[in-house]
Amino acid sequence: MTKQELFEQIKKKESFLCVGLDTDPNKIPAHLLYEEDPIFTFNKEIIDATADLCVAYKPNTAFYESLGIKGWIALGKTIQYIKTYYPEQFIIADAKRGDIGNTSAMYARTFLDDLNVDAVTVAPYMGEDSVSPFLSYENKWVILLALTSNKGSQDFQLFKNEEGQHLYERVLEKSQDWGNDENMMYVVGATQGKSFEAIRKYVPNHFLLVPGVGAQGGSLQEVCKYGLNTQCGLLVNSSRGIIYADNTIDYAEGARNAAKTLQLQMAKELEAIL
Numbered sequence: 001m002t003k004q005e006l007f008e009q010i011k012k013k014e015s016f017l018c019v020g021l022d023t024d025p026n027k028i029p030a031h032l033l034y035e036e037d038p039i040f041t042f043n044k045e046i047i048d049a050t051a052d053l054c055v056a057y058k059p060n061t062a063f064y065e066s067l068g069i070k071g072w073i074a075l076g077k078t079i080q081y082i083k084t085y086y087p088e089q090f091i092i093a094d095a096k097r098g099d100i101g102n103t104s105a106m107y108a109r110t111f112l113d114d115l116n117v118d119a120v121t122v123a124p125y126m127g128e129d130s131v132s133p134f135l136s137y138e139n140k141w142v143i144l145l146a147l148t149s150n151k152g153s154q155d156f157q158l159f160k161n162e163e164g165q166h167l168y169e170r171v172l173e174k175s176q177d178w179g180n181d182e183n184m185m186y187v188v189g190a191t192q193g194k195s196f197e198a199i200r201k202y203v204p205n206h207f208l209l210v211p212g213v214g215a216q217g218g219s220l221q222e223v224c225k226y227g228l229n230t231q232c233g234l235l236v237n238s239s240r241g242i243i244y245a246d247n248t249i250d251y252a253e254g255a256r257n258a259a260k261t262l263q264l265q266m267a268k269e270l271e272a273i274l
């Protein structure tokens, strides 16, 4: 999917919501455990209930990989389901990969060719040759970790060099030699509030994938105040806050209500740029 196509979806749906499919067998309603593939059944219901309110889905691959072969099958079926019934959706494999070049090439093939998602999250720590294999796929995206939502982001990402530049700022700056705003996005946590102002100085036109609203307490309003650009430039993710909003038999309706609440707030924020 191109940047313009993503922006068209955002305008059409008045939403820049990404629903996180972090599906944990210990958290889904108990009656589903009798299904042949409980994870896929859960995801399918969540997707059907939210697809008109969001522009992206982000399965975090850890939740699937931890289940072995059954998890990979559920992940593959989930991606295929979205692509078949909701082809307008942007699909992100949140896998946080990155290794020496030939290994990264295999990760890239796994996610961007075999699973055929639109984007994969990549850790920048190993540098250019670990990221570039992911950039060789047409109309696909790398989403590079920049300033993450967790407390540990302070350990390395906020380290300052002698010129006073944070390590995450160096990531934003240097990675622009590798890709551009048509094939690269950055992860910035919603919990990082005002830092979006500094980030936009480095990457005014790039899309940012923003996890951390909902369960992690980040503020959508603050993210929008400092992070919105003329083409929206934000995909805001919520996982637990949506998919586990209700753990009864009515879980899909609960997820829809939680997604609708965020979508309405997003529609308001978009008024400033549309």
Ligand SMILES: O=c1ccn([C@@H]2O[C@H](COP(=O)(O)O)[C@@H](O)[C@H]2O)c(=O)[nH]1
Binding pocket: 020, 022, 060, 094, 147, 148, 149, 150, 187, 188, 189, 211, 212, 213, 214, 215, 216, 237, 238, 239, 240, 241
């Ligand atoms: O900085 C980061 C990078 C990735 N994540 C991932 O996003 C979701 C957030 O889930 P919630 O339930 O909405 O908190 C999850 O998959 C994380 O691994 C992040 O939170 N922060």
